[in-house]
Amino acid sequence: MNSVENLFSKNEIKTLENIIDTAIKVSNAQTGSLLLARNDGSLFIAAGRDLLDKYIGSRVDLDKKTVSGYVFQTGKPLIIDDNNISQFSRRKERKSYSISLPIKKTTNQVVGILNLNRTDKSFEKKSIPQLEAFTTNIAILLEENNLRQDRERIIIVLSEIIELFSSLCCNDTFNAVFEKTYYAVKILTGVKKASVFRLSKKRPYFVFTKEWPRKMNWRTFDSISQQVQDLIDHKKVTLISGKAKTQLLFIPLISDNHPPFLFIGILNKEIDIIDYLVLSIIENMGSSTLENITLFKNSKKLTQEKERNRLARELHDGLAQILASTQIYLHFLENMVSKENQNEIEILKKIKSLNTLGIEESRFILSELKGKPITASQFKEKIDEIIGLFIVPGNKIHINYQVELEEIPYRIYKMFLKILQEILSNIQKHAQASLINIHITNSKRQMILSVEDNGIGFDPQIIDEKGAEHFGLQNLQERVRILKGKFIIDSKSGRGTKIMVKIPYEENDSSIVWEGLEK
Structure with a gap:
């Protein structure tokens, strides 16, 4: 049941089972099952009556030689009775009568199959319209479920974005912002492979990667260079078709106050207008965070520079002046000491040397504080x-x-x-x-x-x-x-x-x- 419970709420599963029960009752069937399509096009058993629990959620073969495969691929209802058993290789003899009906979206796309079975007599063709009404209800339920899942996904992504970027933390690193951006995009679109390029005049280069193909560097985008340049110029989130049915998602993280970056993700599906809207929010939040980090660092650097200059002035007007004055007095004292007092002369020379070292060290400290090259x-x-x-x-x-x-x-x-x-x-x-x-x-x-x-x-x-x-x-x-x-x-x-x-x-x-x- 795990795969079914991941797709539907308990109430929705109960509703699907009720629809099957109603269909069985109206059609005088004895058993039934509901098959639904996954995103990859395969079918699985979503609900059923008189089925073992282990079969719920299991995959169903889509071979056209099977009843389910035939109905799914043709989109036509199929009644199995004594007249048409032989056309399906898996039904060499009749053990029961059945009817299989496609579940179609408003676009006529088949998204599932309703199977009903009985042993007493064959289903009549006149029962098909009535049963198709049930498949229409199922299709509506599936559409509503998809909308609910999309809404929940958007809510989760937005809550994640708020949590990830809420502080707009000035002490974060650029790499932390790229990580936050990646996980927000991953929740929204399912992207797993992503990278961030720092844009430069010569050639952009990597600053962040997640499972990114090694051979895929900036030269890979030469064939779509004009499209990439346009989205950079207009700072616009863009999806561009790549090779092997992949989609390349570009999110520019560009501002006047921080280095320009370009987030690129590899997708296997299209995204809708709501996704674009949320991605634009991610782009704005990411750029704002990068800008805050940059401005904070510049402010911190300016503050440190002012403090260094203040300390340099204090040192120059204080300790450095005292040491320089001491050196002058030591020079006078050295000339006043008699040459016969050799010990005193040696001590004075050592004191004078130490004072000279102190003056030199203070000059070094002054140079360092001022950042003088x-x-x-x-x-x-x-x-x-x-x-x-x-x-x-x-x-x-x-x-x-x-x-x-x-x-x-x-x-x-x-x-x-x-x-x-x-x-x-x-x-x-x-x-x-x-x-x-x-x-x-x-x-x-x-x-x-x-x-x-x-x-x-x-x-x-x-x-x-x-x-x-x-x-x-x-x-x-x-x-x-x-x-x-x-x-x-x-x-x-x-x-x-x-x-x-x-x-x-x-x-x-x-x-x-x-x-x-x-x-």
Whole structure:
């Protein structure tokens, strides 16, 4: 009964059974059954009298050589009596008399069959019109049931949309919005395969997929490129016929305040005007949520920038000025101390050095707070300075510096210096290397550092197992991870060590996969 209970309410099932009972009574039949069509065109037994429960809901063969198959395909009533048994291969001899009538919609489409059986005598043709009236009632009931199911489906989808997008949460990620959009569309249309493309001038690329065919990228839509461009320009939900009786559903998620996206789903059926209306609501809600997220991030960024500037001013007018003044007094004090007091002179020099470091560190903090980029020449000078400080005399070092950027973001500059300093310090302490190769370069999306030595090497697992001993590398790994970069160690005892670091220019949205989906 499960498949029947999924399609009909208890009251509707009871009504179908009552119709069969009435048909049996009026026609003087003894048994009967009601067969209905599924969406795929197959038939199943929806209700019956004098049938075992296990048969209710079971599939019925649509072969034209069977009575049900013949009536369903021809749309004509059929009386089985002594005269026409032989034309159906499954009825070699008569065990009962029967009549089978098609159930037709107003469009004349056959959507089911009413079968009635008796053993005493054959059904008469004059009973057909009266019984067809019952099939008309059944067809009306089925139409009303379909409308009810459609209404319930729309209500469920709308409630899901309200729940999914009710908060229009500014802290959501783009990926979360794509997930919500997918599930809302899935409930409404049954779509299982879907993707979201980020639109760009060169070529749109994937940012989200659900069971999407790997070979199906933006080039797949070249043949309908003008239709796709029109729906993008007009921001209109559109259904376009695809291959193998599939339908391509396009939902543009486009606004002036967030990047443009295009949701695409693969359907196996048409959608009606109500579906379009609900999909338009989904499109509006999705775009609004993306817009809220973008505006919130921009507002948050502006607030952070204002706060950084405020802290920078406080630091510059406060601590930085105090340190600079202290440096002047230390210089005067150094000149006043007698050369004979060597201990005092050494202490003053150390205090002066520490104060100098404090001034330099405050300048670094000021640069970071202001987000002031570093020039390529400043970057190269600092790299050379660190290499000069941490390379052991006698070691051979090869430097390949190919940075094609006029300015380096401060966070990358600072991280690169710390990473390089930690790596060279570890080589100095542990590696026993005689040759070091350093490569610093950049791609369109990221800065890349590679340091390789010919030292004794080590097992990279000890970084996790002996965290205290290798805290520096462990700390760097965590810093790079926070920046959404990559930290790769390739080492083995007796084979040397190679460390590669990649740091993206922009702080990526971790919810979006930009690489690896389409090339």
